[in-house]
Amino acid sequence: MKIEIVRCLQDNYSYLIIDQKTNEACVVDPSEADPVINFCEKNKIKIKYILNTHHHYDHVGGNIEIKKFYNSKILGFENDKDRIPEIDILLKDQEVWKKDNFETKIFHIPGHTTGHICYHFFNEKILFTGDTLFSLGCGKIFEGTYSQMFMSLSLFKKFPLDTKIYCGHEYTLQNSKFCLQYDPQNKMLINKILEIKKNLSQGNPTLPSTIKDELDCNIFLRANDVKSFSKLRDLKDNF
Known part of the structure; x- marks a missing residue:
């Protein structure tokens, strides 16, 4: 499998998971259709499945047009069946979904929204985290609770260390400023910021992490309890 990053809107990323044997693909969170379709047509890729992490428009805005263009199937969390446009396949927490050569495990990770999920392509050690876990950050809590978000983030700590993370937005540099303010002696963070700036200066994404x-x-992953996490989340909201 090959992963291609497609820039959408102002700072969104959509992701193509491409089976190089067939040139068929899944697309994760197509916020708009044109950039995704243009890339696929240029590279003779057919989108068979549209994978949504949550219902926000900047993650599902391209659903209908892409579905119509490629006759794709749309996947999302079962409890978001009334909020994801033209959803076809309802996914459950802890379900392993397998079609063609694509295989992923679904995890319900509420907090940012109540119906947020992530997709773990465990054979490839790849994780699509939507707007729950960002590189050096986490999503705002719109529908869930601090406790739910803390538990969702804690889940990620159990994945293999070399798992690659693909999230929904290019927020990494801004997130790094907040991390550095409250963790200024972290040498690993300081080195990562240098890498982030280098990637951005070359016009490259900062992902995957x-x-x-x-x-x-x-x-946010270094917070040990809900109280300390909640304080950090409040500080970040006003940063």
């Missing part, structure tokens, strides 16, 4: 990088550098 890894579970190890996030455990070492992401202050």
Whole structure:
């Protein structure tokens, strides 16, 4: 499998998971259709499945047009069946979904929204975290609770350290400023910021990150309890 990053809107990323044997693909969170379709047509890729992490428009905005263009199937969490446009396949927490050569495990990770899920392509050690876990950050709590978000983030700590993380937005540099303010002596964080700036200066995404990088550098994953996490989340909301 090959992963291609497609820039959408102002700072969103959609991801193509491409089976190089067939040139068929899944797309994760297509916020708009045109950039995704343009890339696929240029590279003769057919999108068979649309994987949504949650219902926000900047993650599902391209659903209908892509589905119509490729006759794709749309996947999302079962409890979001009324909020994800034209959903076809309802996924359950802890379910392993397998079609063609694609295989992923679903985890319900509420906090940012009540129906947020992530997709773990365990054979490839790849994790699509949507707007729950960002590189050096986490999503705002819109529908869930602090406790739910803390538990969702704690789940990520159990994944293999070399798991690659692909999240929904290019927020890494801004997130790093917050981490550095409250964790200024973290040498691993300081080194990661140098890497982030280098990637951005070359016009490259800062992603993927890894579970190890996030455990070492992401202050939200370094919080040990709900109280300290909640304080950090409030500080970040006003940063």
